[in-house]
Amino acid sequence: MAVPIIESPRSGRVAPEYSRTSSSRGNFEMIAWLFMRLSGAILVVLIFVHLWTSMVAGDGINGVDFGFVAGKWASPIWQIWDLTMLWLAMLHGTNGVRVIINDYAEKNSTRMGLKAVLYASTVVIVILGTLVIFTFDPCPVIDGVAHVAEYCPTS
Amino acid sequence: MSTETIEKEPASKIELAPGVGGGGEIPTFDITLKVRRYNPEVSDDAHWDEWKLTMYGTDRVLDALHKVKWEHDGSVSFRRSCAHGVCGSDAMRINGRNRLACKTLLKDLDTSKPILVEPIKGLPVEKDLIVDMEPFFQSYREIMPFLVSKGHEPTSERLQSAEERERYDDTTKCILCAACTSSCPVFWTDGQYFGPAAIVNAHRFIFDSRDDAGDMRLEILNDKEGVWRCRTTFNCTEACPRGIQVTKAISEVKQAILTRKV
Numbered sequence: 001m002a003v004p005i006i007e008s009p010r011s012g013r014v015a016p017e018y019s020r021t022s023s024s025r026g027n028f029e030m031i032a033w034l035f036m037r038l039s040g041a042i043l044v045v046l047i048f049v050h051l052w053t054s055m056v057a058g059d060g061i062n063g064v065d066f067g068f069v070a071g072k073w074a075s076p077i078w079q080i081w082d083l084t085m086l087w088l089a090m091l092h093g094t095n096g097v098r099v100i101i102n103d104y105a106e107k108n109s110t111r112m113g114l115k116a117v118l119y120a121s122t123v124v125i126v127i128l129g130t131l132v133i134f135t136f137d138p139c140p141v142i143d144g145v146a147h148v149a150e151y152c153p154t155s
Numbered sequence: 156m157s158t159e160t161i162e163k164e165p166a167s168k169i170e171l172a173p174g175v176g177g178g179g180e181i182p183t184f185d186i187t188l189k190v191r192r193y194n195p196e197v198s199d200d201a202h203w204d205e206w207k208l209t210m211y212g213t214d215r216v217l218d219a220l221h222k223v224k225w226e227h228d229g230s231v232s233f234r235r236s237c238a239h240g241v242c243g244s245d246a247m248r249i250n251g252r253n254r255l256a257c258k259t260l261l262k263d264l265d266t267s268k269p270i271l272v273e274p275i276k277g278l279p280v281e282k283d284l285i286v287d288m289e290p291f292f293q294s295y296r297e298i299m300p301f302l303v304s305k306g307h308e309p310t311s312e313r314l315q316s317a318e319e320r321e322r323y324d325d326t327t328k329c330i331l332c333a334a335c336t337s338s339c340p341v342f343w344t345d346g347q348y349f350g351p352a353a354i355v356n357a358h359r360f361i362f363d364s365r366d367d368a369g370d371m372r373l374e375i376l377n378d379k380e381g382v383w384r385c386r387t388t389f390n391c392t393e394a395c396p397r398g399i400q401v402t403k404a405i406s407e408v409k410q411a412i413l414t415r416k417v
Binding site: 032 | 344
């Protein structure tokens with residue numbers, strides 16, 4: 001159904017900085033909005049369980065050391081838990097900062113620059129974090145010397 | 156028919172004895188009115204002008220502006236039409252809050268301090284308290300604020316139940332004064348956001364059972380400058396002189412888009 005266009009008496013007089021040039025089709029903003037709500041709700045559970053297991057349960061904060069982290073990441077459940085937390089928190093935070101940039105930067109060029117820095121740092125942190133979780137080796141062998149901790153299997 | 160005694164018409168004006176009738180003396184008080192002045196033909200900079208006025212307890216900010224314009228400085232410029240809160244011409248920032256000058260009683264403000272009157276923010280100021288409303292009306296036009304119906308025109312009126320009418324009753328109250336849109340921090344940034352007023356008026360038709368272009372309006376507001384830029388700061392709800400639950404209306408439009416798409 002074609003929308004009939006009726007020129008308003010004063011149309012064409014809108015100050016140029018107010019006219020919306022690019023009308024975006026697609027649902028990106030809606031998906032981003034929805035993602036913020038869903039990831040926020042999931043993150044509340046993920047983060048508080050994380051805080052409880054590392055700060056309260058067992059020896060509490062005194063029990064946190066290299067071995068504690070190594071023990072946790074030996075289990076695939078905690079690997080997936082931390083991976084989900086990393087990805088959701090990073091994307092949630094990135095989208096939040098993206099929105100802040102959109103709200104506070106006035107020029108499109110400023111926006112572009114700030115967002116380029118934001119996205120680059122997000123990609124670096126997410127990739128690094130993911131690598132750390134999956135390639136973490138609690139009993140590394142460096143230059144042929146095994147730095148054997150007490151929990152490492154002795155061969 | 157002859158009547159001997161012609162009944163005398165009642166006097167059109169009755170002189171009351173002094174002290175009879177009346178609701179008592181209206182209290183007066185002194186105020187300081189500070190108005191943000193801007194005249195591009197004189198200077199590119201805006202400045203404050205100040206007047207000391209004696210006003211009555213029944214006076215509104217608009218009356219103080221009238222007193223200044225009529226008795227002190229005729230160059231003070233502002234818009235007003237009906238002066239009774241219906242036409243939506245005289246939205247301005249009074250003591251930092253967007254309100255209608257004709258609905259704000261002086262006695263409700265702190266008269267011990269100067270009363271600050273500025274133009275509404277986020278729209279280009281043309282002179283003194285007059286801003287260019289075109290960007291605001293442009294957004295309003297874009298959401299198609301008129302009934303669009305498919306199919307044949309009914310022979311009689313388009314029927315609607317009381318419940319269906321109630322669904323969008325709140326958003327029919329808008330008077331397009333721009334108090335909400337010009338109180339919105341997202342709109343202040345770059346003026347690209349559609350703004351609360353446009354969304355409120357879209358809401359009025361989206362939830363109207365007689366209208367058939369709801370999907371089209373939802374699609375328009377699904378834009379990157381549409382409803383998703385709302386940060387629910389509630390400035391608009393607080394600013395609305397008609398008491399429209401603006402933020403609630405925006406959220407309902409968000410939900411409508413979500414339920415249609417997801």
